[in-house]
Amino acid sequence: MNPNRQPPCYAVIFTSTQTDSLEGYAEMSARMQELAGQQAGFLGVESFRSPAGTGVTISYWKDLSSIQAWRENPEHQTAQQLGKQQWYQDFTIEVAKIETACHFSKDES
Structure with missing residues (x-):
């Protein structure tokens, strides 16, 4: 678990389906991650896209x-x-408000 992300904190869950018109998207996405990282209260971000094309970005905030x-x-x-x-x-x-969290890692056993 990210040590900066101790509950209670908040998660903003952005779920999307993209169009076929993605010109400039990668650059803007990179810029938004950079800019978010400079914002007060920002705790981190995770992003993935399913094989079916659904994207999920979760940003964490104080x-x-x-x-x-x-x-x-x-x-x-x-x-x-x-x-x-x-x-x-x-x-x-x-x-969503994150009230509690737990983490397991074989590397930490």
Whole structure:
């Protein structure tokens, strides 16, 4: 478990289906990860895409005010608009509070 991500904290779960028009997407995605990492309250991010094409990005935040500040970041708002106009067929955003967490690793046994 990421030592910076101690409960309680929040997870923003972004689930998406992309369009076929992905010009500029990789660059913007990399920039958003870089920018999020500079935001107060940011605790980390994980992202994957299923073979069927569904993408899931989970960003972790200290509190709801940190999430709100990220949502209102002007550069992030530009990326959101481009996503709606060009890159995503659909997406869902969910925010969950993480109350507890546990971790197992054979390497730590």
